[in-house]
Amino acid sequence: xxxxxxxxxxxxxxxxxxxxxxxxxxxxxxxxxxxxxxxxxxxxxxxxxxxxxxxxxxxxxxxxxxxxxxxxxxxxxxxxxxxxxxxxxxxxxxxxxxxxxxxxxxxxxxxx
Amino acid sequence: xxxxxxxxxxxxxxxxxxxxxxxxxxxxxxxxxxxxxxxxxxxxxxxxxxxxxxxxxxxxxxxxxxxxxxxxxxxxxxxxxxxxxxxxxxxxxxxxxxxxxxxxxxxxxxxxxxxxxxxxxxxxxxxxxxxxxxxxxxxxxxxxxxxxxxxxxxxxxxxxxxxxxxxxxxxxxxxxxxxxxxxxxxxxxxxxxxxxxxxxxxxxxxxxxxxxxxxxxxxxxxxxxxxxxxxx
Numbered sequence: 582x583x584x585x586x587x588x589x590x591x592x593x594x595x596x597x598x599x600x601x602x603x604x605x606x607x608x609x610x611x612x613x614x615x616x617x618x619x620x621x622x623x624x625x626x627x628x629x630x631x632x633x634x635x636x637x638x639x640x641x642x643x644x645x646x647x648x649x650x651x652x653x654x655x656x657x658x659x660x661x662x663x664x665x666x667x668x669x670x671x672x673x674x675x676x677x678x679x680x681x682x683x684x685x686x687x688x689x690x691x692x693x
Numbered sequence: 694x695x696x697x698x699x700x701x702x703x704x705x706x707x708x709x710x711x712x713x714x715x716x717x718x719x720x721x722x723x724x725x726x727x728x729x730x731x732x733x734x735x736x737x738x739x740x741x742x743x744x745x746x747x748x749x750x751x752x753x754x755x756x757x758x759x760x761x762x763x764x765x766x767x768x769x770x771x772x773x774x775x776x777x778x779x780x781x782x783x784x785x786x787x788x789x790x791x792x793x794x795x796x797x798x799x800x801x802x803x804x805x806x807x808x809x810x811x812x813x814x815x816x817x818x819x820x821x822x823x824x825x826x827x828x829x830x831x832x833x834x835x836x837x838x839x840x841x842x843x844x845x846x847x848x849x850x851x852x853x854x855x856x857x858x859x860x861x862x863x864x865x866x867x868x869x870x871x872x873x874x875x876x877x878x879x880x881x882x883x884x885x886x887x888x889x890x891x892x893x894x895x896x897x898x899x900x901x902x903x904x905x906x907x908x909x910x911x912x913x914x915x916x917x918x919x920x921x922x923x924x925x
Binding site for chain 1: 765
Protein backbone atom coordinates (compact mmCIF):
# COMPACT_ATOMS: atom_id res chain seq x y z
CA UNK A 582 0.00 0.00 0.00
CA UNK A 583 1.45 3.37 -0.99
CA UNK A 584 2.30 6.00 1.57
CA UNK A 585 -0.34 8.37 0.23
CA UNK A 586 -3.07 5.75 0.51
CA UNK A 587 -2.10 5.03 4.12
CA UNK A 588 -2.34 8.77 4.90
CA UNK A 589 -5.73 9.01 3.18
CA UNK A 590 -7.00 6.03 5.19
CA UNK A 591 -5.85 7.59 8.46
CA UNK A 592 -7.31 11.02 7.66
CA UNK A 593 -10.58 9.54 6.38
CA UNK A 594 -11.09 7.42 9.47
CA UNK A 595 -10.12 10.34 11.72
CA UNK A 596 -12.65 12.63 10.03
CA UNK A 597 -15.38 9.96 9.93
CA UNK A 598 -14.88 9.10 13.60
CA UNK A 599 -15.07 12.77 14.56
CA UNK A 600 -18.33 13.19 12.65
CA UNK A 601 -19.76 10.15 14.48
CA UNK A 602 -18.71 11.70 17.80
CA UNK A 603 -20.14 15.12 16.98
CA UNK A 604 -23.31 13.90 15.22
CA UNK A 605 -26.00 13.97 17.89
CA UNK A 606 -24.27 16.49 20.14
CA UNK A 607 -24.39 19.08 17.34
CA UNK A 608 -27.70 18.11 15.77
CA UNK A 609 -29.79 17.25 18.83
CA UNK A 610 -32.50 19.76 17.91
CA UNK A 611 -33.05 18.09 14.53
CA UNK A 612 -31.82 14.52 14.84
CA UNK A 613 -32.78 11.57 17.07
CA UNK A 614 -31.67 7.95 16.90
CA UNK A 615 -34.57 5.77 15.72
CA UNK A 616 -35.41 3.13 18.37
CA UNK A 617 -34.67 0.31 15.95
CA UNK A 618 -31.14 1.58 15.29
CA UNK A 619 -30.51 2.32 18.97
CA UNK A 620 -31.40 -1.25 19.91
CA UNK A 621 -29.09 -2.63 17.23
CA UNK A 622 -26.17 -0.41 18.24
CA UNK A 623 -25.89 -2.03 21.68
CA UNK A 624 -24.76 -5.25 19.97
CA UNK A 625 -22.00 -3.61 17.90
CA UNK A 626 -19.17 -4.09 20.44
CA UNK A 627 -19.91 -7.78 21.11
CA UNK A 628 -20.40 -8.62 17.43
CA UNK A 629 -17.48 -6.67 16.03
CA UNK A 630 -14.93 -7.68 18.66
CA UNK A 631 -15.76 -11.36 18.20
CA UNK A 632 -15.59 -10.87 14.42
CA UNK A 633 -12.06 -9.54 14.89
CA UNK A 634 -10.87 -12.13 17.42
CA UNK A 635 -12.19 -15.46 16.15
CA UNK A 636 -10.77 -15.44 12.59
CA UNK A 637 -7.38 -14.29 13.92
CA UNK A 638 -7.21 -17.40 16.11
CA UNK A 639 -9.00 -19.99 13.99
CA UNK A 640 -7.50 -19.18 10.57
CA UNK A 641 -4.20 -17.39 11.11
CA UNK A 642 -2.79 -18.73 7.84
CA UNK A 643 -5.95 -18.16 5.79
CA UNK A 644 -7.45 -21.64 6.21
CA UNK A 645 -9.52 -22.86 9.16
CA UNK A 646 -7.20 -24.87 11.44
CA UNK A 647 -8.65 -26.28 14.67
CA UNK A 648 -5.70 -28.59 15.39
CA UNK A 649 -3.24 -28.15 18.28
CA UNK A 650 -0.60 -27.34 15.65
CA UNK A 651 -2.31 -23.98 15.32
CA UNK A 652 -0.22 -22.23 17.97
CA UNK A 653 -2.23 -19.00 17.82
CA UNK A 654 -5.40 -20.90 18.65
CA UNK A 655 -3.78 -22.66 21.63
CA UNK A 656 -2.20 -19.45 22.94
CA UNK A 657 -5.45 -17.57 22.26
CA UNK A 658 -7.58 -20.01 24.25
CA UNK A 659 -5.23 -19.69 27.20
CA UNK A 660 -5.37 -15.90 26.91
CA UNK A 661 -9.20 -16.06 26.72
CA UNK A 662 -9.27 -17.88 30.07
CA UNK A 663 -6.97 -15.23 31.56
CA UNK A 664 -9.14 -12.45 30.08
CA UNK A 665 -12.27 -14.04 31.53
CA UNK A 666 -10.93 -14.27 35.08
CA UNK A 667 -8.65 -11.22 35.24
CA UNK A 668 -10.61 -8.75 33.04
CA UNK A 669 -7.24 -7.11 32.46
CA UNK A 670 -5.78 -6.02 29.11
CA UNK A 671 -2.26 -6.30 30.51
CA UNK A 672 -2.59 -9.84 31.91
CA UNK A 673 -4.31 -11.01 28.72
CA UNK A 674 -1.46 -9.63 26.62
CA UNK A 675 1.22 -11.15 28.85
CA UNK A 676 -0.47 -14.58 28.91
CA UNK A 677 -1.17 -14.68 25.17
CA UNK A 678 2.17 -13.36 23.93
CA UNK A 679 4.09 -15.43 26.49
CA UNK A 680 2.24 -18.60 25.49
CA UNK A 681 2.82 -17.95 21.78
CA UNK A 682 6.54 -17.34 22.29
CA UNK A 683 6.89 -20.45 24.45
CA UNK A 684 4.96 -22.64 22.01
CA UNK A 685 6.93 -21.30 19.04
CA UNK A 686 10.15 -22.03 20.91
CA UNK A 687 9.04 -25.57 21.80
CA UNK A 688 7.97 -26.10 18.20
CA UNK A 689 11.06 -24.76 16.46
CA UNK A 690 13.67 -24.86 19.20
CA UNK A 691 14.49 -21.18 18.62
CA UNK A 692 13.34 -17.92 20.07
CA UNK A 693 12.68 -15.19 17.47
CA UNK B 694 -21.79 24.84 44.82
CA UNK B 695 -18.92 22.77 43.48
CA UNK B 696 -16.29 24.74 41.64
CA UNK B 697 -15.42 23.96 38.03
CA UNK B 698 -11.84 23.21 38.92
CA UNK B 699 -12.91 20.64 41.52
CA UNK B 700 -15.23 18.95 39.04
CA UNK B 701 -12.44 18.90 36.44
CA UNK B 702 -10.02 17.39 38.98
CA UNK B 703 -12.46 14.69 40.02
CA UNK B 704 -12.78 13.83 36.30
CA UNK B 705 -9.00 13.46 36.06
CA UNK B 706 -8.90 11.26 39.15
CA UNK B 707 -11.78 8.99 38.17
CA UNK B 708 -9.92 7.63 35.12
CA UNK B 709 -6.59 7.08 36.87
CA UNK B 710 -7.51 3.51 37.94
CA UNK B 711 -8.32 2.75 34.27
CA UNK B 712 -4.91 3.82 32.96
CA UNK B 713 -3.23 0.42 33.53
CA UNK B 714 -5.62 -0.88 30.85
CA UNK B 715 -5.12 2.11 28.54
CA UNK B 716 -1.30 2.09 28.58
CA UNK B 717 -0.61 -1.41 27.19
CA UNK B 718 -3.45 -0.94 24.67
CA UNK B 719 -1.88 2.31 23.44
CA UNK B 720 1.55 0.70 23.30
CA UNK B 721 0.13 -2.09 21.14
CA UNK B 722 -1.37 0.57 18.83
CA UNK B 723 2.10 2.09 18.39
CA UNK B 724 4.03 -1.17 18.14
CA UNK B 725 1.72 -2.84 15.64
CA UNK B 726 1.47 0.32 13.50
CA UNK B 727 5.23 0.22 12.92
CA UNK B 728 5.04 -3.56 12.56
CA UNK B 729 2.42 -3.09 9.79
CA UNK B 730 4.83 -0.82 7.91
CA UNK B 731 3.59 2.64 8.96
CA UNK B 732 6.01 5.49 9.59
CA UNK B 733 6.32 6.93 13.10
CA UNK B 734 4.43 10.04 11.93
CA UNK B 735 1.58 7.94 10.55
CA UNK B 736 1.43 5.84 13.73
CA UNK B 737 1.23 8.94 15.92
CA UNK B 738 -1.32 10.67 13.67
CA UNK B 739 -3.61 7.67 14.03
CA UNK B 740 -3.63 8.06 17.80
CA UNK B 741 -3.85 11.86 17.63
CA UNK B 742 -6.89 12.08 15.36
CA UNK B 743 -8.63 8.69 15.51
CA UNK B 744 -8.20 8.20 19.30
CA UNK B 745 -10.14 4.91 19.27
CA UNK B 746 -8.03 1.83 19.91
CA UNK B 747 -10.21 -0.90 18.46
CA UNK B 748 -10.72 0.99 15.18
CA UNK B 749 -6.99 1.74 14.99
CA UNK B 750 -5.99 -1.92 15.47
CA UNK B 751 -8.54 -3.18 12.95
CA UNK B 752 -7.25 -0.58 10.47
CA UNK B 753 -3.67 -1.79 10.97
CA UNK B 754 -4.70 -5.39 10.47
CA UNK B 755 -6.44 -4.50 7.20
CA UNK B 756 -3.53 -2.32 6.01
CA UNK B 757 -1.21 -5.30 6.65
CA UNK B 758 -3.56 -7.43 4.53
CA UNK B 759 -3.56 -4.74 1.78
CA UNK B 760 -7.35 -4.32 1.88
CA UNK B 761 -8.93 -1.62 -0.31
CA UNK B 762 -9.51 1.76 1.35
CA UNK B 763 -13.31 1.66 1.13
CA UNK B 764 -13.37 -1.54 3.18
CA UNK B 765 -10.85 -0.22 5.71
CA UNK B 766 -13.00 2.89 6.15
CA UNK B 767 -16.23 0.87 6.38
CA UNK B 768 -14.77 -1.53 8.95
CA UNK B 769 -13.23 1.18 11.15
CA UNK B 770 -16.36 3.33 11.11
CA UNK B 771 -18.58 0.32 11.87
CA UNK B 772 -16.44 -0.29 14.95
CA UNK B 773 -16.87 3.38 15.85
CA UNK B 774 -20.66 3.45 15.37
CA UNK B 775 -20.92 3.17 19.13
CA UNK B 776 -19.47 6.71 19.34
CA UNK B 777 -22.66 8.02 17.68
CA UNK B 778 -24.62 6.15 20.34
CA UNK B 779 -22.56 7.88 23.07
CA UNK B 780 -23.03 11.19 21.26
CA UNK B 781 -26.81 10.79 21.38
CA UNK B 782 -26.67 9.83 25.03
CA UNK B 783 -24.61 12.87 26.09
CA UNK B 784 -26.27 15.35 23.70
CA UNK B 785 -29.21 16.34 25.94
CA UNK B 786 -26.76 17.24 28.74
CA UNK B 787 -24.72 19.56 26.52
CA UNK B 788 -27.37 21.62 24.77
CA UNK B 789 -26.66 24.67 26.97
CA UNK B 790 -23.05 24.76 25.69
CA UNK B 791 -21.78 26.79 22.74
CA UNK B 792 -20.61 25.34 19.45
CA UNK B 793 -16.93 25.58 20.43
CA UNK B 794 -17.47 23.59 23.60
CA UNK B 795 -19.53 20.96 21.80
CA UNK B 796 -16.94 20.58 19.03
CA UNK B 797 -14.08 20.22 21.55
CA UNK B 798 -15.85 17.78 23.86
CA UNK B 799 -16.87 15.62 20.88
CA UNK B 800 -13.22 15.26 19.86
CA UNK B 801 -12.43 13.65 23.24
CA UNK B 802 -15.32 11.18 23.22
CA UNK B 803 -14.14 7.63 23.97
CA UNK B 804 -15.41 4.57 25.86
CA UNK B 805 -14.02 5.16 29.38
CA UNK B 806 -14.83 8.87 29.73
CA UNK B 807 -18.29 8.33 28.26
CA UNK B 808 -18.97 5.59 30.82
CA UNK B 809 -17.91 7.60 33.87
CA UNK B 810 -19.60 10.81 32.72
CA UNK B 811 -23.00 9.37 31.86
CA UNK B 812 -23.00 7.51 35.17
CA UNK B 813 -22.35 10.80 37.00
CA UNK B 814 -25.07 12.65 35.07
CA UNK B 815 -27.56 9.98 36.07
CA UNK B 816 -27.07 10.91 39.73
CA UNK B 817 -28.89 14.11 38.73
CA UNK B 818 -27.13 16.68 40.99
CA UNK B 819 -28.28 20.24 40.46
CA UNK B 820 -24.64 21.49 40.31
CA UNK B 821 -23.77 19.02 37.61
CA UNK B 822 -26.49 19.95 35.17
CA UNK B 823 -24.56 23.13 34.31
CA UNK B 824 -20.99 21.98 34.96
CA UNK B 825 -20.82 18.23 34.40
CA UNK B 826 -18.95 18.76 31.13
CA UNK B 827 -15.88 19.78 33.18
CA UNK B 828 -15.83 16.23 34.53
CA UNK B 829 -15.90 14.87 30.99
CA UNK B 830 -13.16 17.33 29.99
CA UNK B 831 -10.89 16.27 32.87
CA UNK B 832 -11.30 12.56 32.18
CA UNK B 833 -11.07 13.05 28.39
CA UNK B 834 -7.85 15.09 28.46
CA UNK B 835 -6.23 12.60 30.84
CA UNK B 836 -7.13 9.67 28.60
CA UNK B 837 -6.09 11.46 25.43
CA UNK B 838 -2.67 12.43 26.81
CA UNK B 839 -2.10 8.94 28.19
CA UNK B 840 -3.07 7.45 24.82
CA UNK B 841 -0.54 9.66 22.98
CA UNK B 842 2.25 8.88 25.46
CA UNK B 843 1.58 5.13 25.35
CA UNK B 844 1.48 5.13 21.52
CA UNK B 845 4.78 7.03 21.42
CA UNK B 846 6.40 4.46 23.73
CA UNK B 847 5.10 1.67 21.47
CA UNK B 848 6.46 3.38 18.33
CA UNK B 849 9.81 3.92 20.05
CA UNK B 850 10.00 0.28 21.18
CA UNK B 851 9.03 -1.11 17.78
CA UNK B 852 12.07 0.46 16.16
CA UNK B 853 14.30 -1.37 18.65
CA UNK B 854 12.75 -4.84 18.65
CA UNK B 855 14.80 -7.15 16.44
CA UNK B 856 13.46 -10.28 14.80
CA UNK B 857 9.94 -11.62 14.51
CA UNK B 858 8.17 -11.53 17.90
CA UNK B 859 4.70 -12.12 16.35
CA UNK B 860 3.69 -8.66 17.53
CA UNK B 861 0.60 -8.72 15.30
CA UNK B 862 -0.84 -11.34 17.69
CA UNK B 863 -1.24 -8.60 20.32
CA UNK B 864 -4.12 -7.18 18.22
CA UNK B 865 -6.61 -10.07 18.77
CA UNK B 866 -5.43 -10.35 22.39
CA UNK B 867 -6.46 -6.76 23.11
CA UNK B 868 -9.79 -7.32 21.37
CA UNK B 869 -10.30 -10.41 23.52
CA UNK B 870 -9.77 -8.44 26.73
CA UNK B 871 -12.29 -5.85 25.50
CA UNK B 872 -14.79 -8.52 24.45
CA UNK B 873 -15.15 -10.28 27.82
CA UNK B 874 -16.85 -7.41 29.73
CA UNK B 875 -19.41 -6.77 26.96
CA UNK B 876 -20.76 -10.33 27.11
CA UNK B 877 -23.30 -9.06 29.62
CA UNK B 878 -26.16 -11.43 28.85
CA UNK B 879 -27.40 -14.15 26.51
CA UNK B 880 -28.30 -11.81 23.63
CA UNK B 881 -24.83 -10.21 23.68
CA UNK B 882 -23.17 -13.64 23.90
CA UNK B 883 -25.19 -14.82 20.89
CA UNK B 884 -24.26 -11.65 18.98
CA UNK B 885 -20.58 -12.41 19.69
CA UNK B 886 -20.88 -16.10 18.81
CA UNK B 887 -22.57 -15.24 15.51
CA UNK B 888 -20.17 -12.40 14.73
CA UNK B 889 -17.15 -14.63 15.32
CA UNK B 890 -18.48 -17.61 13.38
CA UNK B 891 -19.73 -15.66 10.37
CA UNK B 892 -16.54 -13.58 10.21
CA UNK B 893 -14.46 -16.77 10.22
CA UNK B 894 -16.51 -18.42 7.47
CA UNK B 895 -16.60 -15.18 5.48
CA UNK B 896 -12.90 -14.42 5.93
CA UNK B 897 -12.28 -15.60 2.37
CA UNK B 898 -14.74 -13.05 0.99
CA UNK B 899 -13.37 -10.59 -1.54
CA UNK B 900 -12.20 -7.19 -0.29
CA UNK B 901 -11.81 -8.34 3.36
CA UNK B 902 -15.51 -7.76 4.00
CA UNK B 903 -15.62 -10.67 6.49
CA UNK B 904 -15.43 -8.48 9.62
CA UNK B 905 -18.27 -6.19 8.57
CA UNK B 906 -20.40 -9.14 7.41
CA UNK B 907 -19.83 -10.93 10.72
CA UNK B 908 -20.65 -7.78 12.68
CA UNK B 909 -24.00 -7.18 11.00
CA UNK B 910 -24.95 -10.85 11.30
CA UNK B 911 -24.10 -10.68 15.03
CA UNK B 912 -26.17 -7.52 15.51
CA UNK B 913 -29.17 -9.13 13.79
CA UNK B 914 -28.99 -12.29 15.93
CA UNK B 915 -28.50 -10.28 19.15
CA UNK B 916 -31.57 -8.17 18.45
CA UNK B 917 -33.63 -11.20 17.48
CA UNK B 918 -32.62 -13.07 20.67
CA UNK B 919 -33.49 -10.08 22.86
CA UNK B 920 -36.86 -9.61 21.15
CA UNK B 921 -37.84 -13.24 21.59
CA UNK B 922 -36.97 -13.04 25.26
CA UNK B 923 -39.05 -9.94 25.90
CA UNK B 924 -41.79 -11.04 23.50
CA UNK B 925 -41.48 -7.67 21.73
